[in-house]
Amino acid sequence: MNKIIVLNHKMNLTYNKLDEYIENINKVKTNNNIIICPSSLYLDPFKSKCKFSIGSQNVSNESSGAFTGEVSSLQLKSMGIEYSLVGHSERRNIFNETDELINEKVMKCLENDITPIICVGESLEEKEKDETLIKINNQISHAILGINETNIKELIIAYEPIWAIGSGITPTIEEIKKISDYIYSIIKEAYKLKPIVLYGGSVNKTNIKEILKIDTIDGVLIGTISSKIEEIKEIIEISN
Numbered sequence: 538m539n540k541i542i543v544l545n546h547k548m549n550l551t552y553n554k555l556d557e558y559i560e561n562i563n564k565v566k567t568n569n570n571i572i573i574c575p576s577s578l579y580l581d582p583f584k585s586k587c588k589f590s591i592g593s594q595n596v597s598n599e600s601s602g603a604f605t606g607e608v609s610s611l612q613l614k615s616m617g618i619e620y621s622l623v624g625h626s627e628r629r630n631i632f633n634e635t636d637e638l639i640n641e642k643v644m645k646c647l648e649n650d651i652t653p654i655i656c657v658g659e660s661l662e663e664k665e666k667d668e669t670l671i672k673i674n675n676q677i678s679h680a681i682l683g684i685n686e687t688n689i690k691e692l693i694i695a696y697e698p699i700w701a702i703g704s705g706i707t708p709t710i711e712e713i714k715k716i717s718d719y720i721y722s723i724i725k726e727a728y729k730l731k732p733i734v735l736y737g738g739s740v741n742k743t744n745i746k747e748i749l750k751i752d753t754i755d756g757v758l759i760g761t762i763s764s765k766i767e768e769i770k771e772i773i774e775i776s777n
């Protein structure tokens with residue numbers, strides 16, 4: 538079955554490298570569904586020149602108005618953007634995004650036909666205290682408050698342990714499976730909806746195949762290396 542590979546460029550890639558990146562990523566042959574989330578500065582060139590789906594890294598909880606520096610789901614929709622990351626741990630921790638704000642962003646996305654990719658995950662301290670499942674359950678139930686089978690087409694949850702992001706360290710395959718099974722069970726119980734569960738955090742060319750083999754994992758979210766064209770081409774090709 539086709540997998541989803543989300544590329545989160547974060548605040549990387551400068552304008553002089555943009556054409557080269559798009560030209561090269563367009564050459565990648567894959568049956569998997571690639572969703573590229575570039576800096577919002579480059580949403581337009583990616584949308585108009587890149588053959589893959591495009592998502593935003595962030596979205597406002599408001600529709601329009603005096604919110605300097607923000608990007609709304611209505612604006613994304615007007616450009617034909619289909620996805621947005623919501624609640625990435627960098628947004629939660631560096632920009633103090635709360636569960637309530639994340640829920641508002643999710644609802645605003647749904648109002649404007651943007652599929653939110655809801656990111657959840659525990660800190661190292663929480664993992665060590667064996668609080669991973671509680672944390673994830675909490676984050677998911679807050680994020681999806683108000684969602685029902687009629688207002689959502691796809692429910693995408695990305696499990697990204699904070700300690701694995703950018704660290705080169707990943708949970709074991711068994712640990713990832715335990716969490717993705719858990720996410721499946723809580724969503725199916727509440728919504729009779731099949732969730733799409735991604736794993737993110739130090740995914741690379743040596744671990745991607747094994748991670749994608751987990752039966753309750755539908756794809757991966759790749760951060761920092763996704764803006765490095767040669768590395769990401771190789772990873773996408775390995776994932777086929």
Ligand code: PGA
Pocket residue numbers: 545697701702703704737738739740758759760761762
């Ligand atoms: P990483 O980041 O691949 O650099 O670990 C993942 C993410 O932040 O989504």
